[in-house]
Amino acid sequence: MAVITIDGHPLEVEPNLVIMQASDRAGIEIPRFCYHPDLRPEGSCRMCLVRVKGFARLTPACATPVADGMVVSTAHHDEEVAQATRGVLEFLLVNHPLDCPICDQSGECSLQDYYMHSDYGLHRSDVEPEEKVRKRKGINLGPIYMDSERCVMCSRCVRFSNEVSGAGELQFVSRGNHVEIMAFEDRALQDPYAGNLADLCPVGALTSRDFRFKRRVWFLDHADSICPGCSTGCNVRIDHAAGHIERLVPRRNPAVNHSWMCDEGRFSYKRPESLPRLTTPRLRIHGALRRASWDEAMAVVQRELASRPPRGASAVVASPMASNESLWVLGQLARALSSSPHLEYRCLADPSPDIREDALLRRRDKHLNSTGAGWLGLGTAAGLEALALAADRHELARAVILHGAPRVGPNEPIRRELLSRIVRGTPFVVVMSDVAEDWGDAAHVVLPVAAWAEEEGTYTNGAGTVQHGACALNPPGEARAALAVLTELWAALGGPRYGGPADVFQRGLMQCAAFEGLDYGTLASRAATAYPPEGRMPYGQEGFAGR
Amino acid sequence: MAKKDSRVVDVTAQADALGAGVGGMTAGFAVTLRNMVRSLPGRNSVTIQYPEQRKPYSRRFRGVHVLTLRPDGRLKCVACYLCATACPAECISIEAAESPDPAVEKVARRYEIDLARCIFCGFCVDACPEEALAMTREYDLTTRGRLTELRYGIEELTQRPQIADYGAGYRPHMQYPLVESYLPTNLPPPAAASSPEAPAP
Numbered sequence: 001m002a003v004i005t006i007d008g009h010p011l012e013v014e015p016n017l018v019i020m021q022a023s024d025r026a027g028i029e030i031p032r033f034c035y036h037p038d039l040r041p042e043g044s045c046r047m048c049l050v051r052v053k054g055f056a057r058l059t060p061a062c063a064t065p066v067a068d069g070m071v072v073s074t075a076h077h078d079e080e081v082a083q084a085t086r087g088v089l090e091f092l093l094v095n096h097p098l099d100c101p102i103c104d105q106s107g108e109c110s111l112q113d114y115y116m117h118s119d120y121g122l123h124r125s126d127v128e129p130e131e132k133v134r135k136r137k138g139i140n141l142g143p144i145y146m147d148s149e150r151c152v153m154c155s156r157c158v159r160f161s162n163e164v165s166g167a168g169e170l171q172f173v174s175r176g177n178h179v180e181i182m183a184f185e186d187r188a189l190q191d192p193y194a195g196n197l198a199d200l201c202p203v204g205a206l207t208s209r210d211f212r213f214k215r216r217v218w219f220l221d222h223a224d225s226i227c228p229g230c231s232t233g234c235n236v237r238i239d240h241a242a243g244h245i246e247r248l249v250p251r252r253n254p255a256v257n258h259s260w261m262c263d264e265g266r267f268s269y270k271r272p273e274s275l276p277r278l279t280t281p282r283l284r285i286h287g288a289l290r291r292a293s294w295d296e297a298m299a300v301v302q303r304e305l306a307s308r309p310p311r312g313a314s315a316v317v318a319s320p321m322a323s324n325e326s327l328w329v330l331g332q333l334a335r336a337l338s339s340s341p342h343l344e345y346r347c348l349a350d351p352s353p354d355i356r357e358d359a360l361l362r363r364r365d366k367h368l369n370s371t372g373a374g375w376l377g378l379g380t381a382a383g384l385e386a387l388a389l390a391a392d393r394h395e396l397a398r399a400v401i402l403h404g405a406p407r408v409g410p411n412e413p414i415r416r417e418l419l420s421r422i423v424r425g426t427p428f429v430v431v432m433s434d435v436a437e438d439w440g441d442a443a444h445v446v447l448p449v450a451a452w453a454e455e456e457g458t459y460t461n462g463a464g465t466v467q468h469g470a471c472a473l474n475p476p477g478e479a480r481a482a483l484a485v486l487t488e489l490w491a492a493l494g495g496p497r498y499g500g501p502a503d504v505f506q507r508g509l510m511q512c513a514a515f516e517g518l519d520y521g522t523l524a525s526r527a528a529t530a531y532p533p534e535g536r537m538p539y540g541q542e543g544f545a546g547r
Numbered sequence: 548m549a550k551k552d553s554r555v556v557d558v559t560a561q562a563d564a565l566g567a568g569v570g571g572m573t574a575g576f577a578v579t580l581r582n583m584v585r586s587l588p589g590r591n592s593v594t595i596q597y598p599e600q601r602k603p604y605s606r607r608f609r610g611v612h613v614l615t616l617r618p619d620g621r622l623k624c625v626a627c628y629l630c631a632t633a634c635p636a637e638c639i640s641i642e643a644a645e646s647p648d649p650a651v652e653k654v655a656r657r658y659e660i661d662l663a664r665c666i667f668c669g670f671c672v673d674a675c676p677e678e679a680l681a682m683t684r685e686y687d688l689t690t691r692g693r694l695t696e697l698r699y700g701i702e703e704l705t706q707r708p709q710i711a712d713y714g715a716g717y718r719p720h721m722q723y724p725l726v727e728s729y730l731p732t733n734l735p736p737p738a739a740a741s742s743p744e745a746p747a748p
Contacts, residue, residue: 102652137652138649219632
C-alpha cells in the first residue's frame with residue numbers, strides 16, 4: 001500500500017492506481033474529459049492536471065501512478081493548477097459552438113459543468129464567433145447523432161470502439177484545430193453497443209438519436225433498475241417523465257456490466273408501449289370474458305382455489321420476467337394449492353436459436369430472472385411442453401399463470417402456443433399478465449398486473465447476482481403489482497400477510513438457501529451507488545501496470 | 548421600542564356643533580354631493596368608461612406573450628425549453644422537432660402557453676436566449692371557458708394584431724422601441740387593425 005496526500009488528505013491506496021483513481025476513492029473531484037474508469041488511460045485532454053511535489057511541471061492525474069509519499073494538490077486548492085485548467089478549458093471553448101440551448105447534452109455536459117465551476121471555471125469567453133473553425137454538423141451515424149464542432153477530442157468513443165466493443169468504427173482524422181472524429185464514409189454504426197457512445201461522450205458531440213429532442217434532461221425523474229432485456233441484468237437508470245420512460249442509461253457496476261449496456265436492452269423500454277396492455281380485471285360470465293371489479297374477480301379466484309377439485313392436479317406457470325419476491329410467493333401459493341403442484345416457468349424450445357449473444361453482455365436467455373425462478377424451484381426438466389401435454393390429456397384441474405411479456409427477442413410463438421394449450425385444456429385458469437395476448441382469452445379470470453419498471457423487486461441474473469430494481473411508473477388503469485395480488489391470494493388461502501417486497505424478502509425469501517445472508521435494504525442501497533468502484537479495476541495488472 | 552400610539556381624532560366637538568338630527572345628516576350629504584360633482588365625467592374623474600376608454604400602462608407591462616419572428620417569417624424560437632424551465636406556473640409546453648432547414652437544428656413543432664395558468668411574471672422572457680418571446684400590454688383576455696380557450700399555440704402567439712392597439716410590453720432590450728421583428732410580418736396595416744372603439748394608447 002502507498003500513502004499519498006491529496007489536498008492535505010492522507011490516503012492509503014494500492015500502488016497500481018493512478019492519482020485520478022485515488023482521488024475518486026477519496027471523493028476529491030478532479031476534472032476530466034478523456035479519463036473513464038472502464039477505458040484505458042489516454043492523457044490527451046489535459047483537464048486533470050495536478051501538481052505533484054517535486055515534479056518540475058504539472059502532471060495529468062489520469063496517467064500518473066501513485067507512489068509512496070506523493071504530495072498532490074488539485075485545482076481546488078492550488079491557483080496555478082486552477083489557472084492551467086482554465087487555460088485548457090479556454091482552448092476547448094475557442095471553437096466550441098456554444099449552442100447549449102439546442103444541445104441535448106446540456107444539463108449533463110462536463111464542459112458546461114467545468115465552465116461554471118467555482119474553483120477553476122472560466123466564466124467568460126473572449127473569442128468572437130467569426131474566428132471559429134467550422135466543422136461538420138448533423139451527421140447521422142445510425143443510433144448516434146454526431147456534431148463535430150462540439151467535440152473536445154477526448155477519444156473516449158474511439159477507445160470504446162476499439163477496446164470494449166471491438167467494432168473499431170471511429171477514428172480521428174486531420175490535425176491540430178481541424179481534427180475530427182469520423183466513421184468511414186459517415187456510414188451508420190453497426191456496433192450493437194453503439195448507444196454507449198452517447199453516454200460516454202462528455203460533451204454533446206455524440207448524442208442519442210432515439211432520445212434526440214425528446215426531453216431536456218433536467219425534466220427527467222430517475223429510478224435505478226435492472227435491464228429487462230436478458231439474463232445479464234445490466235444495471236440501468238430509468239429516466240422517465242410524465243409517466244413515460246424516455247430512455248435507459250447504464251449505471252456503473254464493475255461486477256456486472258461496467259459502464260455499458262447493449263442497444264437491444266437500451267431500446268427494450270419501447271416494446272411494452274407497442275403491446276396492448278391489460279387495464280381491468282376480466283371475469284368469465286356466461287361463457288364470455290367481461291369487465292369486472294377487482295373484488296369480484298378476487299372473490300371468484302379465492303373461491304375456486306380454496307375448493308378441492310375431485311380429480312386432476314394444480315399447475316402453476318411462473319414468469320421468468322417476474323421478481324424473486326413474486327416468484328417465491330407464487331411457489332408458496334402453489335404448495336398451498338396442492339402437495340405436489342406442477343410448477344413450470346420455461347419452455348425447452350425457448351429461447352429460439354437465432355437470438356444473438358456475445359462474450360461482452362448479450363445473453364441467449366432474453367429473460368430477466370430465469371435464474372431466480374430456477375433457484376426457487378419453479379421448474380422441472382420437463383418444461384412447459386410436459387405441462388401442455390398434461391393439459392391436452394385433461395389431467396389438470398386448475399392453473400395459475402403469471403405471465404410477463406419479454407422485452408427483447410422474438411415474439412415467442414412456441415411459448416404462446418404451449419400456454420394456449422394449457423389454458424384450453426384446464427377447467428379453471430387464472431391468468432395474471434401485463435399484456436393482453438390471445439391465448440389469455442380462453443381463461444376464466446384475467447388479472448392485469450404491473451410490468452417491469454412498474455413494480456419494485458429483486459432479480460437474479462444469469463451469474464447468480466441478486467440485484468434490486470426500483471419502481472419508476474404506475475401500472476396502467478386498474479392494474480396492480482403482481483406481488484400484491486399474489487400475497488393477497490396466498491393470505492386468503494391461509495398464508496401469512498406480507499407488507500411489500502422488502503417484507504417478503506426479509507421474512508420469506510431469505511429462508512431459501514440461495515438468498516440466505518442477503519439483505520433487502522443493502523441490495524436497494526447498493527443499486528443507488530455507483531461509486532466507489534469495486535471489483536475489477538481497468539488499470540489492474542493487464543492495464544496500466546502491464547504497459 | 549414601544550409602539551407609537553395611533554392618533555385619536557375626537558369628533559365630539561364637531562358633532563355637538565352640528566347638533567343632533569337634520570344638521571349632521573345634511574353635512575354628510577353635502578360631502579357626498581361635493582364628491583359626486585367633482586367626479587363627473589370630463590373633470591378630475593378617476594372613473595373611466597372601460598372598455599371605450601383605457602388607461603395607459605407602463606412600457607414594462609407584462610401582458611399577453613408574443614412569439615417573435617425572423618425576417619423570413621419563421622419563429623425565432625429554437626425549442627430550448629428554458630422558458631418552460633423558468634416558468635413557476637408550469638404553463639408552457641413545447642414539443643421540439645428536427646428542422647427541415649439544414650442551417651437550423653431544432654424548431655418548436657408545438658408551443659403552448661396556458662394563459663389561464665400564467666401568472667405573467669415575465670421569467671420566460673428573461674430566460675429566452677433567442678429573444679423569441681416578448682410580452683405586450685394586452686391584458687383583457689375574456690373567454691367563455693378556462694380549460695382550453697386560453698391555451699394559446701403558435702398561431703395565436705404569432706398572429707397578434709392587438710399589439711398595434713396595446714403596444715409592446717416587457718421584452719428584451721427595453722431601451723429600443725418596438726422593433727419590426729417583434730411584430731408578425733403579415734400584420735394588417737394599422738388603419739385596418741384599429742377598430743372604432745380602439746382605445747387611446
